[in-house]
Amino acid sequence: MEAFYNYFETIPPAHRSLILVSGIVFFWVLEYMIPLFKLKYKKFKHAGINIFFTLTTILVNFPLAFLLLKTSDWTLANNFGVLQWLSPMPLWAKVLLGVLLLDLISAWLAHWVAHKVKVLWGFHIIHHTDHQVDTTTANRHHPGESVLRFAFTCLGTFIVGAPVAIIMIYQAFSVVFSQFNHANISLPKKLDTVLSWIIVSPDMHKVHHHYKLPYTDSNYGNIFSVWDRLFGTFLKLPSDKIIYGVDTCPNEKENSNILSLLRIPLRKYISHQEVEVPSSNQS
Numbered sequence: 001m002e003a004f005y006n007y008f009e010t011i012p013p014a015h016r017s018l019i020l021v022s023g024i025v026f027f028w029v030l031e032y033m034i035p036l037f038k039l040k041y042k043k044f045k046h047a048g049i050n051i052f053f054t055l056t057t058i059l060v061n062f063p064l065a066f067l068l069l070k071t072s073d074w075t076l077a078n079n080f081g082v083l084q085w086l087s088p089m090p091l092w093a094k095v096l097l098g099v100l101l102l103d104l105i106s107a108w109l110a111h112w113v114a115h116k117v118k119v120l121w122g123f124h125i126i127h128h129t130d131h132q133v134d135t136t137t138a139n140r141h142h143p144g145e146s147v148l149r150f151a152f153t154c155l156g157t158f159i160v161g162a163p164v165a166i167i168m169i170y171q172a173f174s175v176v177f178s179q180f181n182h183a184n185i186s187l188p189k190k191l192d193t194v195l196s197w198i199i200v201s202p203d204m205h206k207v208h209h210h211y212k213l214p215y216t217d218s219n220y221g222n223i224f225s226v227w228d229r230l231f232g233t234f235l236k237l238p239s240d241k242i243i244y245g246v247d248t249c250p251n252e253k254e255n256s257n258i259l260s261l262l263r264i265p266l267r268k269y270i271s272h273q274e275v276e277v278p279s280s281n282q283s
Contacts, residue, residue: 001095030183036206050136108227112220129249130244182205219235
């Protein structure tokens with residue numbers, strides 16, 4: 001455990017990029033082998049749009065990274081944060097608790113806020129405009145939302161008092177789990193159900209991408225499913241009932257255009273509405 005911890009404490013940027021790329025490639029291949037839906041789309045063209053937003057996220061996070069490191073250094077220097085206030089514990093327990101709390105604040109809470117604050121929803125809606133959800137959808141975030149999520153990661157680091165190693169471990173797991181639960185893969189239903197009691201499984205998260213309420217406002221988790229169960233935001237919906245997209249932006253052609261997606265937050269009115277969407281994910 002100590003070697004694992006030490007590795008992430010000084011993990012090179014190239015290794016972090018390798019984790020991101022390896023996850024996409026692995027789940028991309030798996031989607032061909034055990035697809036959940038036979039999606040009607042050109043996989044490479046679809047991936048190109050989402051990879052563009054992956055690159056914008058990297059461009060946003062890279063110059064801001066020093067703020068995250070400064071926040072972590074300050075909490076350690078001033079003995080501030082949950083991990084600093086608790087009695088000494090085994091390293092594995094410290095890492096697990098740190099990742100749990102960072103997942104709550106940096107992922108679940110940030111996601112919940114993005115749905116509840118109208119201005120922020122205008123940025124987050126880009127993630128929901130994907131009509132063909134697959135592993136690349138995990139990285140489909142407007143640059144404005146990337147700033148929001150970075151701010152919540154800093155907030156989580158501040159509250160938790162997280163050392164750099166735990167932040168890097170959390171971010172590595174966050175990337176891989178997001179790719180996993182967005183992937184267009186079909187797991188045995190019993191296995192998916194068992195997994196969903198501990199982590200966010202593919203079937204659990206796909207419900208969040210159903211095109212209308214109340215399902216859009218459910219299952220906010222990224223790594224651990226406990227937060228949705230604890231805060232009453234966990235919902236189920238059979239896979240064959242799921243229709244991807246979002247009711248307020250139903251035009252799939254516009255939602256496949258990068259410039260149109262970037263302009264969505266500038267529109268005067270973006271909110272949840274119930275409209276009929278005739279298409280389905282299944283062929």
